[in-house]
Amino acid sequence: MHTVRAAGPHRVVVIVDENSNPFELGCASEIFGLRRPEIGRDLYDFELCSPEPRTPMRDGFFTLTGVADLEAADSADTLIVPNRPDVEVPRRPAVLDAVRRAHARGARLVGLCSGAFTLAEAGVLDGRRATAHWQWADSFRHRCPAVRLEADVLFVDDGDILTAAGSAAALDLGLHIVRRDHGAEIAGAVSRRLVFAAHRDGGQRQFIERPVPDLPDESLAPVLAWAQERLDSVLTVPALAARAAVSPATLHRRFRAQLGTTPLAWLTGERVALACRLIERGESRFDVVARRTGLGTAANLRTLMRRETGLGPLEYRRRFGPRAN
Known part of the structure; x- marks a missing residue:
């Protein structure tokens, strides 16, 4: 059931599941979770949630504790779905159900890196445009033939569902979302704090040659x-x-x-x-x-x-x- 909440900043919730990648989690926290005193107002209400009280992150780097339970996803205006390096392992049903509920009530969904697999497994990407990390493109096409995969781009904005290729592209998509929500000036202020390029178009290539x-x-x-x-x-x-x-x-x-x-x-x-x-x-x-x-x-x-x-x-x-x- 959707939780009714008081009006306030747009609410961004990240689902963290077993073996999630710390980098993309850090990108989401940096862009949507930090206070912005230089702007003078909070841009987002941000929260992490997990289906379990203790969540081991990728390769056992650390264990995440002290975050909300999965019910927090039911009050998200934007829900960032979990990713992990082993794309062959199915997501737990409770996570997929949370994604489906969010989609059904009109929440914006975001998949970073292999998060596109989570969205596809939940059945919300059929007939939609999406991208994923280049190294999983063939696997994604094989497993998700109903999805219109756009390989070799940084991110895809398909309206209420957005996907990024992973790694630094998660920052590109995050800034794109800030720009879409709050305009170029605010997005520029966030990018300056990140010391990151304010705007790279989603259609740019994932792999950029950088010879010596x-x-x-x-x-x-x-x-x-x-x-x-x-x-x-x-x-x-x-x-x-x-x-x-x-x-x-x-x-x-x-x-x-x-x-x-x-x-x-x-x-x-x-x-x-x-x-x-x-x-x-x-x-x-x-x-x-x-x-x-x-x-x-x-x-x-x-x-x-x-x-x-x-x-x-x-x-x-x-x-x-x-x-x-």
């Missing part, structure tokens, strides 16, 4: 910083390549290898992120937002914001503008 660089330094950091200071200017791929003193083809290869995306896609994402911040800070003239971000026209701003965030500028202002906070 030859001299001269091939880092993209200087050209990225240069471009971020000039988003209101005409910036083309040839211009970025010229700034980096390489050919456009070489620039494309470096973006793919270091960021897992293309120069144009990165530039568009940066411009949309800046547009979101300007709207959150109170700029209501969308033609001005478009001009200051290099997106050109209000029509182009609407198209690209909707594509990148799922919201048009007017909807975004209603949800995240100054009066909404």
